[in-house]
Amino acid sequence: xxxxxxxxxxxxxxxxxxxxxxxxxxxxxxxxxxxxxxxxxxxxxxxxxxxxxxxxxxxxxxxxxxxxxxxxxxxxxxxxxxxxxxxxxxxxxxxxxxxxxxxxxxxxxxxxxxxxxxxxxxxxxxxxxxxxxxxxxxxxxxxxxxxxxxxxxxxxxxxxxxxxxxxxxxxxxxxxxxxxxxxxxxxxxxxxxxxxxxxxxxxxxxxxxxxxxxxxxxxxxxxxxxxxxxxxxxxxxxxxxxxxxxxxxxxxxxxxxxxxxxxxxxxxxxxxxxxxxxxxxxxxxxxxxxxxxxxxxxxxxxxxxxxxxxxxxxxxxxxxxxxxxxxxxxxxxxxxxxxxxxxxxxxxxxxxxxxxxxxxxxxxxxxxxxxxxxxxxxxxxxxxxxxxxxxxxxxxxxxxxxxxxxxxxxxxxx
Amino acid sequence: xxxxxxxxxxxxxxxxxxxxxxxxxxxxxxxxxxxxxxxxxxxxxxxxxxxxxxxxxxxxxxxxxxxxxxxxxxxxxxxxxxxxxxxxxxxxxxxxxxxxxxxxxxxxxxxxxxxxxxxx
Numbered sequence: 001x002x003x004x005x006x007x008x009x010x011x012x013x014x015x016x017x018x019x020x021x022x023x024x025x026x027x028x029x030x031x032x033x034x035x036x037x038x039x040x041x042x043x044x045x046x047x048x049x050x051x052x053x054x055x056x057x058x059x060x061x062x063x064x065x066x067x068x069x070x071x072x073x074x075x076x077x078x079x080x081x082x083x084x085x086x087x088x089x090x091x092x093x094x095x096x097x098x099x100x101x102x103x104x105x106x107x108x109x110x111x112x113x114x115x116x117x118x119x120x121x122x123x124x125x126x127x128x129x130x131x132x133x134x135x136x137x138x139x140x141x142x143x144x145x146x147x148x149x150x151x152x153x154x155x156x157x158x159x160x161x162x163x164x165x166x167x168x169x170x171x172x173x174x175x176x177x178x179x180x181x182x183x184x185x186x187x188x189x190x191x192x193x194x195x196x197x198x199x200x201x202x203x204x205x206x207x208x209x210x211x212x213x214x215x216x217x218x219x220x221x222x223x224x225x226x227x228x229x230x231x232x233x234x235x236x237x238x239x240x241x242x243x244x245x246x247x248x249x250x251x252x253x254x255x256x257x258x259x260x261x262x263x264x265x266x267x268x269x270x271x272x273x274x275x276x277x278x279x280x281x282x283x284x285x286x287x288x289x290x291x292x293x294x295x296x297x298x299x300x301x302x303x304x305x306x307x308x309x310x311x312x313x314x315x316x317x318x319x320x321x322x323x324x325x326x327x328x329x330x331x332x333x334x335x336x337x338x339x340x341x342x343x344x345x346x347x348x349x350x351x352x353x354x355x356x357x358x359x360x361x362x363x364x365x366x367x368x369x370x371x372x373x374x375x376x377x378x379x380x381x382x383x384x385x386x387x388x389x390x391x392x393x394x395x396x397x398x399x400x401x402x403x404x405x406x407x408x409x410x411x412x413x414x
Numbered sequence: 415x416x417x418x419x420x421x422x423x424x425x426x427x428x429x430x431x432x433x434x435x436x437x438x439x440x441x442x443x444x445x446x447x448x449x450x451x452x453x454x455x456x457x458x459x460x461x462x463x464x465x466x467x468x469x470x471x472x473x474x475x476x477x478x479x480x481x482x483x484x485x486x487x488x489x490x491x492x493x494x495x496x497x498x499x500x501x502x503x504x505x506x507x508x509x510x511x512x513x514x515x516x517x518x519x520x521x522x523x524x525x526x527x528x529x530x531x532x533x534x
Contacts, residue, residue: 122501124454147529148457148499156454199530208530249533258534369534396415399531 007047010056011040012217015136018060020108023171027068029115030161033133035071039063040136109134109218110225111171116160117186120167125160126189127196128153135214145211146196183226187235187291190219194239198246199397212243233282234292240275241298244268256403260307272302290326293318312341329358333370345377365394369404376411385411416457416499416526417506422519423493425465442514450498450509459496490519497526 015036022032039060053059116129131137131145143153174182197211219236226232248262257263279299282292297318304310319335332355340348352371361367372387388408392401431439450456462468470485471478484491493515500506503525510521 124499151451152454152457152499155452159452159454196530199528199532245533256531256534395531396525396527397531398527398529400534401527403531403534 012136016109035067237278237295244271420522
């Protein structure tokens with residue numbers, strides 16, 4: 001007997017392969033994607049009861065193909081004149097796929113990622129389409145994970161698919177010259193999915209844990225297809241090492257626990273081991289990118305079994321490298337914390353002061369939060385308190401605000 | 415980022431509005447609803463029942479006091495809301511400006527705080 005969860009896992013694995021097979025026969029992306037979703041839904045209902053067919057991918061492709069043929073027939077019946085203009089799959093091509101019709105599965109999810117993360121699409125549509133077309137999630141599941149109504153998510157998906165068709169995007173690899181930029185967009189979308197799940201506080205966490213798991217699964221699959229891309233490995237390592245801290249980052253009430261105060265025995269050491277070996281392998285390469293460096297920073301934290309054992313000198317050096325690769329004031333702010341841990345809070349504060357006039361950080365709560373933390377280290381408690389309160393007013397996150405207010409209240413009582 | 419758009423209204427305005435203008439307003443609301451729905455930005459929204467039906471609840475000394483009307487009594491009152499998800503604060507303000515009541519009274523734009531947070 002096959003459980004629904006097992007079927008769900010299998011369907012998510014097969015989704016890109018099946019969609020790829022249908023697309024390679026020339027179907028329009030939007031219609032093909034709908035047909036595959038219907039086939040996945042049919043399987044989710046039938047397989048747990050009747051068992052998984054011998055060729056699950058072949059079964060799904062046949063059902064999706066039948067949907068396409070049905071729709072086309074209905075359309076022909078309704079609007080005979082326009083039907084000829086509808087660019088759908090020739091029915092015969094799809095009627096009887098060979099048993100191994102799934103084809104070269106290894107390419108498909110990469111090609112689909114390029115389509116779903118096409119630059120013509122707004123970011124929310126890229127995210128939703130990636131989860132549906134490549135991840136095999138339903139619209140309802142994606143909507144729940146992003147805390148928006150299902151109708152809203154359905155609109156984003158429909159609009160995204162229309163944009164893909166309008167942009168004339170093809171189910172092929174982008175030109176070599178475009179590829180690095182297009183790959184970077186895919187990594188951004190995957191990291192966004194991960195963060196949406198990871199930064200959720202507990203309470204609603206159960207649904208959102210799905211997103212981190214899904215982001216890691218998709219990135220892992222991408223790495224299988226592009227093993228030579230150091231940044232893909234870097235992003236996978238960064239996700240694994242960050243996610244390894246998930247159980248320690250909030251307390252029983254769902255309040256944020258800062259890295260320095262986390263119970264490190266609750267970290268996921270199997271995941272840390274995998275992340276560390278990825279970091280070791282990718283850092284050996286000649287060129288490194290921002291994800292690899294961020295993963296390396298996460299690795300240094302992961303290697304410290306107690307907060308006071310953290311190798312801050314190495315972290316400060318890695319932030320300097322990151323600043324060079326991806327100059328932005330938030331990175332400098334993080335480096336200021338590391339520098340403060342090595343050379344004392346005054347050195348860190350000097351760096352923070354230098355960022356005061358940066359318009360990109362104006363009203364940014366992290367500037368005030370870091371200053372508060374460093375002032376607390378110097379013993380200037382009233383100054384620290386004022387900065388924590390300023391940061392609490394500026395943040396857009398409820399758990400961050402709770403943390404910063406608690407921190408300020410703690411200083412008031414000292 | 416999610417934003418709450420609070421729509422303010424005053425009964426005095428509605429009382430003097432000519433019928434053609436009222437028709438036009440309803441059409442504008444329908445067009446606005448269509449736009450934010452199709453753009454995938456609309457999350458929720460409703461018109462509030464008449465201000466006379468609002469009740470204010472205050473617990474004092476462990477006892478709940480219920481009084482008629484809104485908490486803050488003024489010529490204008492809350493008449494409805496939208497929750498939208500926009501790319502930027504500017505876009506949320508742009509949407510607010512398209513709500514007809516922004517011309518007669520006002521629409522407030524409030525960012526909603528995220529339920530998640532970054533590591534500190």
